[in-house]
Amino acid sequence: MNLGILYSGGKDSTLALMKAQKYHKVVCLISIVSENKESFMFHTPNIDITLLQSQAMEIPLVRVTTKGEKESELADLKKAIKDAKTRFKIDGVVTGAVHSTYQASRIQKICRELDLWCFNPLWLKDQVELLKEVVSEKIHAIIGGVFAEPFDESYLGKEIDGRMIAKLSKLHNPAGEGGEIETTVLNAPVFHKKIVITKSSQEFKNYAGTYNIDDARLEPK
């Protein structure tokens, strides 16, 4: 099968992509850029990094911008998936959904309407196990945003490694399933080149903040 993956540039979608590649060909990344910071479906810090990730993986990117209003963002997602179906002849869509029935059911409905398979290879996975798998699969992910207590500035830009997993394991949602943290992947076995950040900045206020990648480039691994 030819598959497209809903790709946010974070640890979950990268791990889901690697799992899908064991059985099928992933022919495109599908990224939704939301202008609404409150979007439940698509808000992701550093979403523009998917442009570099696409180059690093040598997998083309289908990118659609949405205003992020509740119903229109679903129409925009459908438009992006439909576009991927037309351009790359995809038979199905892969997502990095883990526990969110809100996200999963909406994507399932769109796939159904477009007559596409829908695969969620991380579905119901234990969050600590998921983090451990990210590390054991050599996915180099950093924390690109924190959005809840007890996070402070010190987490921003830090790598997901064994020590970070030990800290995150104490939390209610260790892998950030409730949107507490967002991650950005800079390198993984599926990358032909690695991403090097050349300029960054941070914002933080009231337990919420982002590590912004202002400039980055690809370098040989």
Next chain:
Amino acid sequence: MILIISTCKEQLSELEFVEPIKRMVDEFIIKRFDNITKDDLIKAEKIIICGTALKDFDYLETNWNWIETYDKPLLGICAGAQVIGKAYGIHLKYEINIGQQKVETIKPNVLCDGEFNAYFLHTKNVEGLETIATSQGKPCILKHPKKEHYAVIFHPEVMCSNIIRNFLK
């Protein structure tokens, strides 16, 4: 030992529909729907037949007649519920249902009680066995009148794993 039967055509779907069930069971063997032997059925104390992707219907092409003569406890989830219906000669009804819905228990049983939310993901429904729970007025957990054979139309592994735990007790 619990026999877990995969109804998935695609191995990638098994990560979504079989793995979560596997994590809840201590001793198990996993078999694909078209590779079940008489020996598997004899060795199993109980059987769980898992669900699969919405676009997957290959499991309906297989002969599931062994269910009719199987007397030990059996739990069918979504596609698994459909094949239980098929084995008992029940016509599967087209019905699309995706997302969370409230479930109401209407008959005392060992799997569940009261009201709870469940995650539905199916395009075919089963009617015609004994209804023990409904959702929006339609049967969603059914039982064979004489055997511990349960057909659960939704996915209990998602929001109500106690149903699977109660079955395994």
